[in-house]
Amino acid sequence: MKNKTNSCPNQSEKLKLISMLANKAIASIKNGSLKKRNLVWLELTGCSGNIISLLDGVNPGFRNLATQMVNIIYDNSLMVADGEAAMEKLFSIADDDYILLVEGAVATKDDGLYNVIGQLNGQPVTAYRAINELGPKASYVIAMGACACDGGVTAAKPNPSHAVSIQSVLNRKVIKLPGCPCHPDWLMGTLSYILLYGQPELDSKDRPTMFYSTLIHDICPRRPFFDQGIFAEKLGDKTCMFKIGCRGPVTPVDCPIRKWNQHVNWPIGDDSPCIGCAQFGFPDRMEPFISYNTTREE
Amino acid sequence: MSERIVINPVTRISGFLEIDTTVDNSIVSDAQTKGLLFRGFEKMLTGRSPFDAVYFTQRICGICSSAHAMASTMALEDAMDIAVPDQGKYLRDIIHGCEYLQNHIRHFYQYTLPDFIKLPQNNTLFAANQTDLRLPKPKNDLIALHYLDSLEISRSAHEMLAILGGKAPHNHGIFIGGITTQATKEKISRLYSLLHNIKEFIDNKMVPDAQTIAHYYQDYFDMGRGYGNFLSFGCFNNYSQLGTLYLNPFTYHDDVKQALDPDKITENIVTSWYTDQTDTFTPYETIAEPDRAKSQAYSWVKAPRYDGLPYESGPLARMWLSGEYRHGISAMDRTLARVFEAKKIAEIIKVLLSNLIPGVDLQQKYTIPDHTVGKGLIDTTRGALGHWLKIENKVISFYQLITPTTWNLSTRTGDNLPGPGEKALIGTRINDTASPIELGRIIRSFDPCISCATHLYRDGSLVNSVQIVS
Amino acid sequence: MSEQQLYNKDFEHIISEINNTIDSLYLTKNCYDKNKLLNNLRRQIANITMLMQNNRINTDSMIDPKNPTASKVFTPAELATYTGKDGNLAYVAVNGVVYDMTNVAAWGGATHFGLTPGKDLTGVFASCHDGQPILSTLPVVGVMAP
Ligand code: HEM
Ligand code: SF4
Numbered sequence: 072m073k074n075k076t077n078s079c080p081n082q083s084e085k086l087k088l089i090s091m092l093a094n095k096a097i098a099s100i101k102n103g104s105l106k107k108r109n110l111v112w113l114e115l116t117g118c119s120g121n122i123i124s125l126l127d128g129v130n131p132g133f134r135n136l137a138t139q140m141v142n143i144i145y146d147n148s149l150m151v152a153d154g155e156a157a158m159e160k161l162f163s164i165a166d167d168d169y170i171l172l173v174e175g176a177v178a179t180k181d182d183g184l185y186n187v188i189g190q191l192n193g194q195p196v197t198a199y200r201a202i203n204e205l206g207p208k209a210s211y212v213i214a215m216g217a218c219a220c221d222g223g224v225t226a227a228k229p230n231p232s233h234a235v236s237i238q239s240v241l242n243r244k245v246i247k248l249p250g251c252p253c254h255p256d257w258l259m260g261t262l263s264y265i266l267l268y269g270q271p272e273l274d275s276k277d278r279p280t281m282f283y284s285t286l287i288h289d290i291c292p293r294r295p296f297f298d299q300g301i302f303a304e305k306l307g308d309k310t311c312m313f314k315i316g317c318r319g320p321v322t323p324v325d326c327p328i329r330k331w332n333q334h335v336n337w338p339i340g341d342d343s344p345c346i347g348c349a350q351f352g353f354p355d356r357m358e359p360f361i362s363y364n365t366t367r368e369e
Numbered sequence: 370m371s372e373r374i375v376i377n378p379v380t381r382i383s384g385f386l387e388i389d390t391t392v393d394n395s396i397v398s399d400a401q402t403k404g405l406l407f408r409g410f411e412k413m414l415t416g417r418s419p420f421d422a423v424y425f426t427q428r429i430c431g432i433c434s435s436a437h438a439m440a441s442t443m444a445l446e447d448a449m450d451i452a453v454p455d456q457g458k459y460l461r462d463i464i465h466g467c468e469y470l471q472n473h474i475r476h477f478y479q480y481t482l483p484d485f486i487k488l489p490q491n492n493t494l495f496a497a498n499q500t501d502l503r504l505p506k507p508k509n510d511l512i513a514l515h516y517l518d519s520l521e522i523s524r525s526a527h528e529m530l531a532i533l534g535g536k537a538p539h540n541h542g543i544f545i546g547g548i549t550t551q552a553t554k555e556k557i558s559r560l561y562s563l564l565h566n567i568k569e570f571i572d573n574k575m576v577p578d579a580q581t582i583a584h585y586y587q588d589y590f591d592m593g594r595g596y597g598n599f600l601s602f603g604c605f606n607n608y609s610q611l612g613t614l615y616l617n618p619f620t621y622h623d624d625v626k627q628a629l630d631p632d633k634i635t636e637n638i639v640t641s642w643y644t645d646q647t648d649t650f651t652p653y654e655t656i657a658e659p660d661r662a663k664s665q666a667y668s669w670v671k672a673p674r675y676d677g678l679p680y681e682s683g684p685l686a687r688m689w690l691s692g693e694y695r696h697g698i699s700a701m702d703r704t705l706a707r708v709f710e711a712k713k714i715a716e717i718i719k720v721l722l723s724n725l726i727p728g729v730d731l732q733q734k735y736t737i738p739d740h741t742v743g744k745g746l747i748d749t750t751r752g753a754l755g756h757w758l759k760i761e762n763k764v765i766s767f768y769q770l771i772t773p774t775t776w777n778l779s780t781r782t783g784d785n786l787p788g789p790g791e792k793a794l795i796g797t798r799i800n801d802t803a804s805p806i807e808l809g810r811i812i813r814s815f816d817p818c819i820s821c822a823t824h825l826y827r828d829g830s831l832v833n834s835v836q837i838v839s
Numbered sequence: 840m841s842e843q844q845l846y847n848k849d850f851e852h853i854i855s856e857i858n859n860t861i862d863s864l865y866l867t868k869n870c871y872d873k874n875k876l877l878n879n880l881r882r883q884i885a886n887i888t889m890l891m892q893n894n895r896i897n898t899d900s901m902i903d904p905k906n907p908t909a910s911k912v913f914t915p916a917e918l919a920t921y922t923g924k925d926g927n928l929a930y931v932a933v934n935g936v937v938y939d940m941t942n943v944a945a946w947g948g949a950t951h952f953g954l955t956p957g958k959d960l961t962g963v964f965a966s967c968h969d970g971q972p973i974l975s976t977l978p979v980v981g982v983m984a985p
Contacts, residue, residue, distance in 0.1 A: 120431025231409030307732030316948025341535030
């Protein structure tokens with residue numbers, strides 16, 4: 072299965088791009104021509120899905136990131152320190168150079184108290200405070216996942232925690248990597264590029280064009296079915312998911328080629344519709360995800 | 370001498386947690402566990418299409434998303450009166466089993482072990498002032514190496530999941546009727562080979578590593594006991610051909626093992642920041658309204674009870690109820706049970722794989738009844754998970770969630786009995802109050818997931834003044 | 840400029856873009872640039888597809904969008920039956936013209952960014968797609984009653 076998918080030149084080129092960037096960054100750091108930079112992984116109001124997704128990445132994977140590419144100063148899911156010591160570590164970086172990765176939205180209700188990420192000097196540190204103190208000083212801010220980019224599921228109607236995107240509290244450039252979760256390649260590619268050359272080319276919504284420029288629908292292997300009007304009636308069918316509510320035609324990202332988890336599969340490949348998790352407006356504006364009862368007779 | 374020890378954040382868990390303890394003469398005399406994150410999924414789900422619940426509720430949790438897919442799917446099947454064929458059960462239980470493997474491996478190596486071993490201190494991620502590390506250097510360094518090796522293994526557990534589920538986290542596979550796609554010969558053989566590597570790792574590294582830790586930290590067999598009340602909704606069971614491969618729904622209390630009766634489950638909000646007409650209610654009854662101003666409350670985690678009592682759920686509860694692990698009840702037993710369970714789950718997946726028939730299409734065009742109710746109760750990686758839903762006019766009108774961590778890190782009811790996590794902390798001797806490593810070790814043994822458990826948070830502490838940011 | 844002229848110009852423009860991209864592809868060795876150029880190529884092909892669809896619709900269509908008065912007239916109540924559900928077609932009105940969204944890719948399952956058919960969406964269209972050449976690519980089925 073693996074060999075088969077890797078033999079697609081389209082896919083292997085896409086995959087090569089990430090490992091080329093990462094290997095180049097790693098080599099430059101090894102030979103001293105690039106400095107290892109500090110990285111802060113700030114998890115706010117979300118589900119920890121982006122750190123799990125990063126751990127699922129390969130070539131380069133988390134091991135490369137943590138041991139060869141950057142100094143991870145803070146990451147609540149994996150760091151050994153805890154309690155105030157962890158918080159001190161986080162805030163002591165503020166005067167240094169660091170790249171800030173954010174997953175999760177920012178809860179703003181009741182002065183941010185719906186999401187407290189720790190305690191410093193006996194005071195609770197809200198997600199809202201953390202992003203406000205650490206966001207402006209970072210050399211780059213990267214929003215990972217639907218929640219950080221656009222509020223995502225955390226801000227879904229009726230948005231009980233009054234969650235907002237990172238951009239709505241920061242008055243600065245925020246590179247956005249939407250997806251629920253963010254694909255590890257999108258993150259590692261963007262990060263490697265930043266380490267090597269600085270900010271990558273972004274589209275009008277600050278998404279790196281190297282990943283977010285082609286609609287799923289334009290490179291979907293089921294496109295011939297769409298063009299011929301052969302539509303799936305139910306999940307599990309091998310034809311076009313359009314009538315069930317596929318969001319591939321409004322979602323510009325490279326899932327059909329890159330695929331997920333060692334590039335083995337993806338939602339449409341699993342005979343289910345794309346739910347537009349990498350498009351702004353997810354989930355509220357992408358629902359209903361699955362509809363059987365549409366323009367076709369029952 | 371009375372002292373207050375607060376740990377916030379408790380890192381290396383899922384989500385945000387505070388441990389707040391009072392220590393008298395080195396002994397924890399009182400403890401509160403507080404979840405610090407609120408998103409309010411129950412409210413969000415109201416008004417949405419019932420089919421969407423399966424993908425939507427997965428977003429509750431990034432590390433156990435398949436668990437919510439299972440519970441919501443089962444709740445919908447219950448509501449719509451759909452019987453699932455064995456092939457459908459096998460396929461989705463394989464997906465769910467892969468989530469167990471991923472979770473248990475990551476929890477043991479990435480979340481638990483750093484409390485017991487020294488990882489390379491020149492790495493900023495691992496640098497910390499740790500105390501009470503007891504492993505001799507060669508053993509320590511070998512396990513530290515396995516920490517890195519394990520990354521590849523847990524990753525391939527998610528690769529297995531994606532082969533059937535499309536992607537992980539937040540898979541597309543688990544759905545009404547089983548899974549969306551069909552098994553193929555190619556997929557099955559790929560799954561076998563990935564499983565083989567994972568099993569090798571568990572047998573040859575993970576189990577011995579856990580035994581090494583247990584050997585050097587024997588005192589943890591006497592710490593963090595909790596109540597010893599266990600509850601499970603069952604998992605890997607109800608196959609018409611294979612019967613039960615793991616466990617049926619049971620409870621354990623006072624040395625008596627009994628079949629679980631879901632009608633005995635209640636939730637209580639006396640010490641949680643919610644109000645309602647009643648403090649105690651059954652899952653179908655009501656979704657309590659958040660109320661920050663409630664005076665006697667100290668946390669936003671609710672207090673689920675079974676027959677009025679707090680119960681622990683999770684790997685130790687399951688292994689205890691199935692009779693496969695009866696060594697003891699403690700922090701170390703919880704960790705060992707989780708590791709042994711990983712081995713068992715790998716074996717179960719192998720059995721399920723060998724029973725798959727390629728090419729069975731499990732999907733239909735479903736229609737939603739106008740009015741119906743349904744529940745999905747299933748044991749998942751961290752323990753007993755329940756989804757209760759009502760459908761009116763073809764949309765979700767009510768959605769109740771009780772997650773494993775709500776059981777384990779439950780708050781108190783009117784009788785002031787602490788939750789299982791709190792109970793496990795109370796009575797613990799803290800060697801060095803400047804470095805209370807015992808607390809983290811005990812609470813992590815529960816594998817808490819606050820993203821799942823909390824519905825609302827506010828700092829309930831009356832000692833600290835709450836800083837207002839705007 | 841007539842529709843046809845506009846169409847021809849767009850077409851030529853995109854073809855020259857594609858030629859440019861291919862020229863650059865010959866020159867580039869860098870994997871990053873190559874991927875970027877290939878992404879561009881995909882985009883340009885998608886644009887051509889859209890133009891072709893546009894042309895096909897305008898020639899196939901029984902109704903002249905420039906002179907829609909001769910076509911079927913919908914009352915709001917009539918439009919409201921084209922809900923895209925229960926086997927009904929999906930019609931949407933914008934600026935007094937009624938479009939058939941039933942087989943428009945961006946309206947998968949007959950919904951689009953939380954919008955449902957059977958309605959006049961002039962306001963939302965203006966707020967979401969102002970200045971984008973979208974309407975001319977959609978099949979016209981009639982006009983709204985004045
Ligand atoms: C809530 C307001 C709306 C939003 C946020 C919205 C958003 C979008 C977005 C983001 C895309 C482009 C995907 C891409 O190419 O990257 C798109 C495409 C499209 N939208 Fe909308 N839209 C809205 C309203 C409408 C309305 C009212 C119509 C109907 C007349 C419409 C018809 C279309 C069509 C036909 C396309 C495909 C265009 C193409 O092929 O390039 N949209 N919409
Ligand atoms: S499955 Fe979705 S993305 Fe693929 S061709 Fe059909 S509508 Fe387009």
